[in-house]
Amino acid sequence: MSFKKTSPSNPPAAPPSPARLRSLAFALLARREWSRQALTDKLLETGATTEQVEPLVEELVESQYQSDERMAHMLVRANIRKGRGPARLKQDLKQHAVDHQLAEPDIQQTDWLALASALRQKKFGATLPTDPKEQARQVRFLQYRGFDINTCQRAIRWNEDNHDEEEC
Numbered sequence: 447m448s449f450k451k452t453s454p455s456n457p458p459a460a461p462p463s464p465a466r467l468r469s470l471a472f473a474l475l476a477r478r479e480w481s482r483q484a485l486t487d488k489l490l491e492t493g494a495t496t497e498q499v500e501p502l503v504e505e506l507v508e509s510q511y512q513s514d515e516r517m518a519h520m521l522v523r524a525n526i527r528k529g530r531g532p533a534r535l536k537q538d539l540k541q542h543a544v545d546h547q548l549a550e551p552d553i554q555q556t557d558w559l560a561l562a563s564a565l566r567q568k569k570f571g572a573t574l575p576t577d578p579k580e581q582a583r584q585v586r587f588l589q590y591r592g593f594d595i596n597t598c599q600r601a602i603r604w605n606e607d608n609h610d611e612e613e614c
Contacts, residue, residue, distance in 0.1 A: 483543035518548035534592025
């Protein structure tokens with residue numbers, strides 16, 4: 447049985463020129479948003495030295511080509527679109543090396559109960575669960591998606607016909 451090498455191929459022998467490194471950075475940023483740390487790591491993989499990469503990344507940040515704040519907003523929107531709660535969102539921010547404080551205003555503005563309820567209805571239908579086993583199943587599903595227990599409990603008792611949160 448043979449195993450494939452999972453690490454990237456050997457880095458180039460000679461580090462890229464400053465112009466080539468700059469070109470690579472712009473090519474990466476043209477495709478998608480990158481966190482400062484991820485962009486630095488990706489450029490270091492090309493064989494460039496830290497002395498070459500750090501000033502370039504700093505220049506990109508100052509010129510607003512790279513922004514951790516923009517990356518945080520993008521991650522919030524993407525996680526909401528995928529039906530993920532605040533815990534999964536914070537995990538995603540950490541994975542992308544973005545400070546969660548940058549996303550805090552977006553997190554505070556999001557109606558997590560409405561999102562959890564819509565997700566529950568999409569998966570399980572509009573009828574509210576009455577069986578304790580089914581309630582537990584739906585709570586587990588929402589917790590796995592990153593919602594806290596209070597939001598999960600309220601979501602399984604809340605639907606669009608029942609807007610009064612005081613009953614929950």
